Each structure stands twice: as C-alpha cells, then as structure tokens.
Amino acid sequence: MMVKPRAIALFSGGLDSALAVRMLQQQGFEVEGLHVRTLFACCQAPASHLAEELGIALHVVPVGDDYLELVRRPRYGYGKGMNPCVDCRIYMARLARRLMEQRKASLVISGEVLGQRNMSQKRVDLEIIARESGLLGRLLRPLSARRLPPTAVEQSGLVDRSRLGDLAGRSRKPQLALARQFGLRNVPAPSSGCALADVRFAQRVRDLLAHHPRPGRADYQLLRxxxxxxxxxxxxxxxxxxxxxxxxxxxxxxxxxxxxxxxxxxxxxxxxxxxxxxxxxxxxxxxxxxxxxxxxxxxxxxxxxxxxxxxxxxxxxxxxxxxxxxxxxxxxxxxxx
The missing domain is CATH 3.10.310 (Diaminopimelate Epimerase; Chain A, domain 1)
Incomplete structure (x- = not known):
C-alpha cells in the first residue's frame, strides 16, 4: 500500500488556508493543520470546525514568551499599527517546520496570496519568510504558486505545479469560486484580523511599551x-x-x-x-x-x-x-x- 506524502498546513481557520489544504488533498497528500494561537487574533471562528470538515488533524500551539519579544522589537518592522507581520509569519513558519520534522512531512503550505496584504505578502516578503524560517524550497503557497518561482517540491515532481493556483491581489471572488468548486459547505467569513493592525489598539500597545520595558501576557491581554x-x-x-x-x-x-x-x-x-x-x-x-x-x-x-x-x-x-x-x-x- 502506497504511503501518502504528508504536508503541514499553517491553518488559521480562514478560507485561504482551507483552500490551500484542499489543493494538496486533491494531489493525494495527507495534510495536518497547525493553528498558532496568539494573543491578538480577532473575531475568528474556531479553526477546529473547518479542520473537521476538511478531514485533517489539527495541532493547536500557543505562542511562547519569545513571541512577546518579537512584538516589542520586530526585525522587519511594523505595518500601519503595531503589527510585525513579516516577523510573525516567520515565527509561525518556524513552528510549522518543527512540526514538519516531527511528523516526517515533506513540506509546509500556507494560504498566503501574493499581494493580498501589503505588509507581509509582497513577493520579497514571501521570500524572506521562507528563507528566515528555514523552509526555502519547502514552503509552498498553493493559491499563488504559479505566480511565484517554483519550489524544490514542485521541481522534484512531488507537487504538480500545473494543478496549483495563480491568484494575486485582494479580491475574494476567486477564492469563493474555488470554495464552490471544492464543495466547501461552510465558507468562513472574512476575519477582522490581528488587533495589532488596529490603529486604536496599536496606540495602547505603544503606550505599554513606552512605560513597561518587558510587558508580559497579562499586560497585553489587559489591553483588550x-x-x-x-x-x-x-x-x-x-x-x-x-x-x-x-x-x-x-x-x-x-x-x-x-x-x-x-x-x-x-x-x-x-x-x-x-x-x-x-x-x-x-x-x-x-x-x-x-x-x-x-x-x-x-x-x-x-x-x-x-x-x-x-x-x-x-x-x-x-x-x-x-x-x-x-x-x-x-x-x-x-x-x-
């Protein structure tokens, strides 16, 4: 009996990550999801509901205290608020790489779409995330893969590049069309995203960091x-x-x-x-x-x-x-x- 190749999906519980999972499942992959729980996610339906519909095992991992240091001093800077998006994606991809190694998987996938987010999904950002996480060549973005340079897993033939997507930009219409094509019954509504990107919440974070040299989890939770x-x-x-x-x-x-x-x-x-x-x-x-x-x-x-x-x-x-x-x-x- 042939053993299915395995992939680890960075799984937010949103539509894009669900579509990325389905694309790999259609190529015969066994996919396991990694849901990274931060202190700053907003209005997001439980990822477990969608994971159950997709038929994938879900690993839920809370961020460590090292994540708080990342928020305080991000190497790649902030977005419009206090959102260290590139550093955050690198952090999550490193967690996925560890799980990939533990589960003897072949690659990590994510639902990132080229150009969808200004802070972390430009072409150069996607390359930085793959390189700094140690996943260069093994971090696949199925929804935009045909607009990006081929990864090692595509070049080796493990993944059929011709069956991957070529999405780009902020429109949600192509994803909704794919959801219908893939037969997804429960299409997640768009999330309001990360609280750190909210300008008002970011003001509170700046005030905290200005008056507290090493804030802890309780300090950040109180900001909500x-x-x-x-x-x-x-x-x-x-x-x-x-x-x-x-x-x-x-x-x-x-x-x-x-x-x-x-x-x-x-x-x-x-x-x-x-x-x-x-x-x-x-x-x-x-x-x-x-x-x-x-x-x-x-x-x-x-x-x-x-x-x-x-x-x-x-x-x-x-x-x-x-x-x-x-x-x-x-x-x-x-x-x-």
Missing amino acids: IGRHVRLDAHTKVVLGRNETQNRALQTLVFSPELGMSALAVPADFAGPTALILGPLHEEVVRRVGALVLQFARRNQPGTLRLITAEDRSGRVCSAEPWPAGMATGSHSSAEIL
Whole structure:
C-alpha cells in the first residue's frame, strides 16, 4: 500500500488556508493543520470546525514568551499599527517546520496570496519568510504558486505545479469560486484580523511599551479590556465598559504579573470598576474617583471601595466629580488611549 506524502498546513481557520489544504488533498497528500494561537487574533471562528470538515488533524500551539519579544522589537518592522507581520509569519513558519520534522512531512503550505496584504505578502516578503524560517524550497503557497518561482517540491515532481493556483491581489471572488468548486459547505467569513493592525489598539500597545520595558501576557491581554486612561508616566487606569469587563478587572487586580495595582469599585451607585496600575496615593484616588463618576454619567459625589491585594475587603473613600466645565484631559493631564 502506497504511503501518502504528508504536508503541514499553517491553518488559521480562514478560507485561504482551507483552500490551500484542499489543493494538496486533491494531489493525494495527507495534510495536518497547525493553528498558532496568539494573543491578538480577532473575531475568528474556531479553526477546529473547518479542520473537521476538511478531514485533517489539527495541532493547536500557543505562542511562547519569545513571541512577546518579537512584538516589542520586530526585525522587519511594523505595518500601519503595531503589527510585525513579516516577523510573525516567520515565527509561525518556524513552528510549522518543527512540526514538519516531527511528523516526517515533506513540506509546509500556507494560504498566503501574493499581494493580498501589503505588509507581509509582497513577493520579497514571501521570500524572506521562507528563507528566515528555514523552509526555502519547502514552503509552498498553493493559491499563488504559479505566480511565484517554483519550489524544490514542485521541481522534484512531488507537487504538480500545473494543478496549483495563480491568484494575486485582494479580491475574494476567486477564492469563493474555488470554495464552490471544492464543495466547501461552510465558507468562513472574512476575519477582522490581528488587533495589532488596529490603529486604536496599536496606540495602547505603544503606550505599554513606552512605560513597561518587558510587558508580559497579562499586560497585553489587559489591553483588550475596557477604557484605558494614562494619568502619568507611572499610572494607568482601566475602566470596565460593562459588567463582564468589570468582573474581569476584579480578577486581574490580584495578578502578580501586573505588578502594583488596586481596584476602585462603586459602592453606592452604578458605574464602571476601575483597575489602577501604579503607585496608589491620594491624588491618584481623587482622579480615579472623578473618572469613575464621569463614565458613570454621574455629576454628584459618590463612594468607592478601594481594594488591594493587601486589603481585599477594601477601604471606603469618596469620589468627587471633575470641576464643572473642564474636560478630562485638559485639567487632569490624563490621556484616553
């Protein structure tokens, strides 16, 4: 019985990676998917659903702490936000190369399309990713292969280049046509992508890196929650937008990874919970109280319960509104991120 050649697919769970898998399956390959879980993916359906429809085994691997260093200092720079796309693709391709070696596969495939993304899918970027990941000649982009130089696996005849795609550009219509041709029942909707490419989120990342030399996972995860207000170089406040976020902040206050922190919870009115990151003194408490009242849309004084790791029952303190007619930023030196 002939053993099928094996390929490892970088598998996001999106349409492009699914089509790349199907192209290799149609050439008799056994394909296994590698889904790399980062801290920054947005609005993406679970990759396992599509992997099941395609009939592939799926390996899910979270990024390590070395990925956080990549975000801090990418060799190939950032996109429009704080998205280190080329470095990120190299990182993922290296993980795929390791899995390829472990699983005795012949190549790695991805759903990258030439010219689809400005930051990481230009011809020169695709070459850099293949070279720096150690996959030169063995990293195949099936959707655009006939627009790219032949890889070693094509030149050897292992993969039939004539049956690969020649897609390029940003249009999704050719992929939708291929999905119909391949009989894919559940076509994934376009993902909003990586949060690091979002300009507003990128502002929060820049602020974090400017004030924290080595942020950890909890620091980055916190950026996804609530309103962020920078009070000064040493102090930031995060205010929940809803009850779910308020509860999340109440658990994070005791995280040792976040360092010095406290929680301000409205005691006698409905309003946002505020997580205070930095030294706690009376001026900070006064300004946090005013912020909580502002976002509670309350122009009357109130009472807060101030909780710390040392005092989990919390002490009671008063909250006073900002002086009338003054904007938050103009008189408090606060910056809303």
